Amino acid sequence: MSDINRQWQVAHAPQSEGMCLERSCFGHVDAAIPEPGEGEFLIRNTHFACEPLVHAFVRGVPGRIDPLPAGAVMQGHAGGVIVKSNHPDYAVGDRVHGNMDWADYAISTGEGLQRPPDGYDLPTGMITLGMTGLCAYIGMFDIGQPKPGDVVVVSAAAGGIGVIAGQIAKLAGAHVIGIAGGAEKCARLVSDVGYDVAIDYKNEDVTARLNELAPEGVNVFFDNVGGEVLDAVLVNIANWGRIVICGGISGYDHPGMGVHNIIIMAQRNVTMQGFWYSEHADRFDEGIARLGAWVKDGSIREVFDIAQGFEATPDAARGIFSGANMGKQLVRIAEEPQF
Amino acid sequence: MSDINRQWQVAHAPQSEGMCLERSCFGHVDAAIPEPGEGEFLIRNTHFACEPLVHAFVRGVPGRIDPLPAGAVMQGHAGGVIVKSNHPDYAVGDRVHGNMDWADYAISTGEGLQRPPDGYDLPTGMITLGMTGLCAYIGMFDIGQPKPGDVVVVSAAAGGIGVIAGQIAKLAGAHVIGIAGGAEKCARLVSDVGYDVAIDYKNEDVTARLNELAPEGVNVFFDNVGGEVLDAVLVNIANWGRIVICGGISGYDHPGMGVHNIIIMAQRNVTMQGFWYSEHADRFDEGIARLGAWVKDGSIREVFDIAQGFEATPDAARGIFSGANMGKQLVRIAEEPQF
Numbered sequence: 263m264s265d266i267n268r269q270w271q272v273a274h275a276p277q278s279e280g281m282c283l284e285r286s287c288f289g290h291v292d293a294a295i296p297e298p299g300e301g302e303f304l305i306r307n308t309h310f311a312c313e314p315l316v317h318a319f320v321r322g323v324p325g326r327i328d329p330l331p332a333g334a335v336m337q338g339h340a341g342g343v344i345v346k347s348n349h350p351d352y353a354v355g356d357r358v359h360g361n362m363d364w365a366d367y368a369i370s371t372g373e374g375l376q377r378p379p380d381g382y383d384l385p386t387g388m389i390t391l392g393m394t395g396l397c398a399y400i401g402m403f404d405i406g407q408p409k410p411g412d413v414v415v416v417s418a419a420a421g422g423i424g425v426i427a428g429q430i431a432k433l434a435g436a437h438v439i440g441i442a443g444g445a446e447k448c449a450r451l452v453s454d455v456g457y458d459v460a461i462d463y464k465n466e467d468v469t470a471r472l473n474e475l476a477p478e479g480v481n482v483f484f485d486n487v488g489g490e491v492l493d494a495v496l497v498n499i500a501n502w503g504r505i506v507i508c509g510g511i512s513g514y515d516h517p518g519m520g521v522h523n524i525i526i527m528a529q530r531n532v533t534m535q536g537f538w539y540s541e542h543a544d545r546f547d548e549g550i551a552r553l554g555a556w557v558k559d560g561s562i563r564e565v566f567d568i569a570q571g572f573e574a575t576p577d578a579a580r581g582i583f584s585g586a587n588m589g590k591q592l593v594r595i596a597e598e599p600q601f
Numbered sequence: 602m603s604d605i606n607r608q609w610q611v612a613h614a615p616q617s618e619g620m621c622l623e624r625s626c627f628g629h630v631d632a633a634i635p636e637p638g639e640g641e642f643l644i645r646n647t648h649f650a651c652e653p654l655v656h657a658f659v660r661g662v663p664g665r666i667d668p669l670p671a672g673a674v675m676q677g678h679a680g681g682v683i684v685k686s687n688h689p690d691y692a693v694g695d696r697v698h699g700n701m702d703w704a705d706y707a708i709s710t711g712e713g714l715q716r717p718p719d720g721y722d723l724p725t726g727m728i729t730l731g732m733t734g735l736c737a738y739i740g741m742f743d744i745g746q747p748k749p750g751d752v753v754v755v756s757a758a759a760g761g762i763g764v765i766a767g768q769i770a771k772l773a774g775a776h777v778i779g780i781a782g783g784a785e786k787c788a789r790l791v792s793d794v795g796y797d798v799a800i801d802y803k804n805e806d807v808t809a810r811l812n813e814l815a816p817e818g819v820n821v822f823f824d825n826v827g828g829e830v831l832d833a834v835l836v837n838i839a840n841w842g843r844i845v846i847c848g849g850i851s852g853y854d855h856p857g858m859g860v861h862n863i864i865i866m867a868q869r870n871v872t873m874q875g876f877w878y879s880e881h882a883d884r885f886d887e888g889i890a891r892l893g894a895w896v897k898d899g900s901i902r903e904v905f906d907i908a909q910g911f912e913a914t915p916d917a918a919r920g921i922f923s924g925a926n927m928g929k930q931l932v933r934i935a936e937e938p939q940f
Contacts, residue, residue, distance in 0.1 A: 326868055488863055497663075501880075510864035520859020524827055525849035527875030529665055534873040536866030541840075 267295045268572050269365035270336040272320055275329065282583040283317060288336070288576040295367050303352045305368045306599050307342035309359075311388050312579045312591035313422075314509055315339070326538070338364040338579070341378075341388045343599055355601050359388045364575065366596065379554055384598075389422060389590045390557055390564050391550045393539055398426035398484075399549035400542045401506045402434075405535050406482040410435030413476045415495055416457075418486035418511060420447040421582065422590030425455050425565045426553075427484045427508075432456055433561060436482070439475055441468060441491060443585045450588060455565060468494040479503065479530075487512045489519065496523035499532055507536035511583060565589025572596075606634045607911050608704035609675040611659055614668065621922040622656060627675070627915040634706050642691045644707045645938050646681035648698075650727050651918045651930035652761075653848055654678070665877070677703040677918070680717075680727045682938055694940050698727045703914065705935065718893055723937075728761060728929045729896055729903050730889045732878055737765035737823075738888035739881045740845045742773075744874050745821040749774030752815045754834055755796075757825035757850060759786040760921065761929030764794050764904045765892075766823045766847075771795055772900060775821070778814055780807060780830060782924045789927060794904060807833040818842065818869075826851045828860065835862035838871055846875035850922060904928025911935075 273289035276282060298304045315327075319337045322329030330337060341359030344352055345367075352358070352372055360375035362368040378387020389395060401423075408414045414431040418424045419440025428451070431438045440451045440460040448460035461471045468491060472480065479500025485492055488510030499505070527534060556562040567587040569578040572595040582591050612628035615621060637643045654666075658676045661668030669676060680698030683691055684706075691697070691711055699714035701707040717726020728734060740762075747753045753770040757763045758779025767790070770777045779790045779799040787799035800810045807830060811819065818839025824831055827849030838844070866873065895901040906926040908917040911934040921930050 323868055492863065501877075507863060507866045509867060520861045521863055522859045524831065524846060524860055524873075525875075527846045527873065528848060529662055529877055530875070531877050531880060532875050534863075534866065536864075536869070536871050538840075538868055538870050541870060 265295055267293045267365055267367045269293050269363060270575055272330045272332055272334050272336050274332050275320055283320060283576075283580045285576050285580065287320060288579075289333075293365075296369050298346050298348050298369050300348050302369050302371055303344050303347035303349045305340075305342040305358060305362070305370060306345045306596065307340045307362075307366060307368060308594065308596050308598050309341045309384060309388060310364055310575055310578075310593040310595060311339040311341070311359075311392075311394070312582050312587070312593065313339050313393065314511055314582065316579050317583065336364040337361055339388065339393070340364060340368065341384045342368075342596075345599055357384050357387070359384065359392065366572070379550060382554060382557070385566055385592060386557060386564060389566065389592070390426065390562070391553055394422040394590055395426050395553045396542075396546055396549045397508055397539050398423045398430055399553060400537060400539070400545050401484055401508045402427045402430045402482075404542070404545060405506045405537060406431070406484055406504055408434045408436040408482045412436045412481035413439065413479070413500070414482040414484065415439045415441065415472070415476070415480050416484045416486075417441045417491045417495075418509070418585070419451055419457060419460060420585070420588050421486060421511075422587075423486055423508060424484075425451075425589050426562060428455060428457050429556075429562045431482070431484070432458075433556070439472070439480075441487070447585075447588055455563060463491060469497050472498040482506070484508060485510070489521065492521050493523045496521075496526045496532075499526060499530055501530045503530060503532045505532060505534040507534060567591045569593045604634055606632045606704055606706045608632050608702060609914055611669045611671055611673050611675050613671050614659055622659060622915075622919045624915050624919065626659060627918075628672075632704075635708050637685050637687050637708050639687050641708050641710055642683050642686035642688045644679075644681040644697060644701070644709060645684045645935065646679045646701075646705060646707060647933065647935050647937050648680045648723060648727060649703055649914055649917075649932040649934060650678040650680070650698075650731075650733070650761075651921050651926070651932065652678050652732065653850055653921065655918050656922065675703040676700055678727065678732070679703060679707065680723045681707075681935075684938060696723050696726070698723065698731065705911070718889060721893060721896070724905055724907075724931060725896060725903060728905065728931070729765065729901070730892055733761040733929055734765050734892045735881075735885055735888045736847055736878050737762045737769055738892060739876060739878070739884050740823055740847045741766045741769045741821075743881070743884060744845045744876060745770070745823055745843055747773045747775040747821045751775045751820035752778065752818070752839070753821040753823065754778045754780065754811070754815070754819050755823045755825075756780045756830045756834075757848070757924070758790055758796060758799060759794075759924070759927050760825060760850075761926075762825060762847060763823075764790075764928050765901060767794060767796050768895075768901045770821070770823070771797075772895070778811070778819075780826070786924075786927055794902060802830060808836050811837040821845070823847060824849070828858065831860050832862045835860075835865045835871075838865060838869055840869045842869060842871045844871060844873040846873060906930045908932045
């Protein structure tokens with residue numbers, strides 16, 4: 263075990279309002295490996311998960327997340343193995359994950375961390391049985407509520423949440439249309455993930471294609487994008503349609519043109535509902551149990567896009583805002599330590 | 602009884618995409634008074650009600666309302682007294698209202714028409730116990746669901762629906778904030794209608810004022826406007842807030858800048874629900890009974906803005922899109938015929 267603790271730091275916030283994380287937002291320092299105090303333990307991180315939330319940690323979300331000051335260690339979703347422990351409930355060798363320092367090593371009291379359920383490895387625990395899978399589960403099942411035969415559309419379908427949300431909708435018996443950027447991603451959504459069809463928003467007219475593919479209208483829209491994509495689906499929404507606002511990644515990237523078709527919600531009795539993951543914790547146990555069973559029996563295929571090495575972090579973290587990833591973007595920063 | 606039937610006609614649709622009804626959209630012809638056939642009756646209209654829907658009749662609503670062709674008799678909400686009847690269920694002297702020719706006289710089979718409930722005059726039947734009052738009732742009670750102590754905001758608060766929606770929210774025990782244009786209207790919303798406070802969007806910063814008036818956030822927003830007003834409320838929406846999309850009059854008038862704050866719905870677990878009046882007909886009987894009782898016992902004060910004379914119709918119909926009216930805009934085109 264090296265005695266250097268590489269840490270990503272917030273060098274500065276994105277310099278222009280319309281910009282996402284620039285490469286120069288990421289600073290990199292070598293620090294000493296910290297010692298856990300009483301009631302604390304030390305984690306050797308092996309993976310970072312690139313969540314849209316990383317943008318929120320740097321920029322802040324009013325009323326939800328204070329922005330990190332320049333010079334702070336960057337926070338993000340990380341997972342690893344405990345290598346020292348002064349905590350009675352956490353043993354050396356235990357795997358944990360959650361929001362912590364994006365660094366080789368992190369100190370924790372366990373607060374806010376989860377363990378992968380027994381029988382699942384760290385990436386599955388972090389992603390499919392973590393925030394990503396649970397956002398898909400809560401958003402699609404509790405809010406979208408697709409019924410057999412419904413037409414369900416998922417935007418950012420090739421993103422971490424999208425690949426799971428689409429598969430959940432298929433399990434519910436829906437006809438599932440993905441919206442993603444690029445012909446290759448769209449092909450993989452059908453061949454590898456199980457979407458019925460995918461629309462390439464970079465090369466196709468989404469409004470016109472939806473009209474062709476769903477002439478009776480879209481019953482459920484699971485939206486991770488917002489903006490023009492939301493407008494295109496609103497034009498094609500069915501009477502009594504339901505829209506789940508899970509994210510709005512088009513707006514994190516640039517302020518955009520806004521959404522112009524809200525009035526269609528009145529014309530077609532549409533319900534649009536947003537949700538903040540952590541306030542639906544009463545649904546986590548059920549979601550983890552069902553998602554876990556689906557992973558085991560192959561009903562849900564996991565799609566991870568794994569960048570290799572600590573230095574790959576900034577590009578991987580920034581890439582999700584331009585859709586560079588296919589499936590959930592992870593960074594593997596180290597081998598698991600052996601004991 | 603004169604033998605001339607003055608009819609408003611659609612001279613042309615608004616000529617530019619961003620425009621509302623221009624004065625020149627209204628043509629005016631004198632026709633003969635039609636004779637009712639078997640199963641029909643003839644109505645002598647006394648009132649036109651200026652609904653935002655008049656714009657929809659001329660422009661059309663995709664999937665809902667086909668636009669009227671140039672030269673067609675303008676359709677709109679009208680009410681009057683039956684002067685000839687060949688229909689067993691409708692007698693001379695009966696009062697009826699509904700969408701029909703905007704003309705002195707209209708022929709009907711009764712389909713789609715309502716009668717004012719016993720004990721209520723035609724304006725009350727047309728407005729407070731008609732679409733206007735029922736939109737306020739269904740939107741506020743069924744969808745907004747204000748609880749005692751909630752902060753409720755109503756946009757276009759001085760419009761026909763707004764004056765009733767605000768009073769319903771008061772009856773539910775909420776603290777009710779109106780948004781309207783102009784200091785005089787805002788003063789009247791408080792003094793004449795019973796709003797707790799009103800924000801003048803033409804002279805005040807709506808976002809900042811809402812933050813002052815509702816520091817804990819807005820629990821229910823009943824929206825008739827959309828656009829910038831919706832964005833301002835989204836900034837101030839409470840966690841688990843509910844937004845009712847009843848109308849979007851800012852968008853009928855001009856395409857606008859769009860809505861930019863939809864992502865706040867995810868950050869604060871917000872539900873936004875639109876509704877199309879006619880598909881909530883199962884709620885009409887209850888709504889009419891309760892609204893009627895409230896009118897009788899003075900719990901709801903009716904606010905009508907009545908233009909006088911047939912020729913006043915175009916300006917009255919257009920005025921609601923610029924907020925010229927205080928309360929429901931009606932046109933009184935004739936005295937009630939006496940029998």
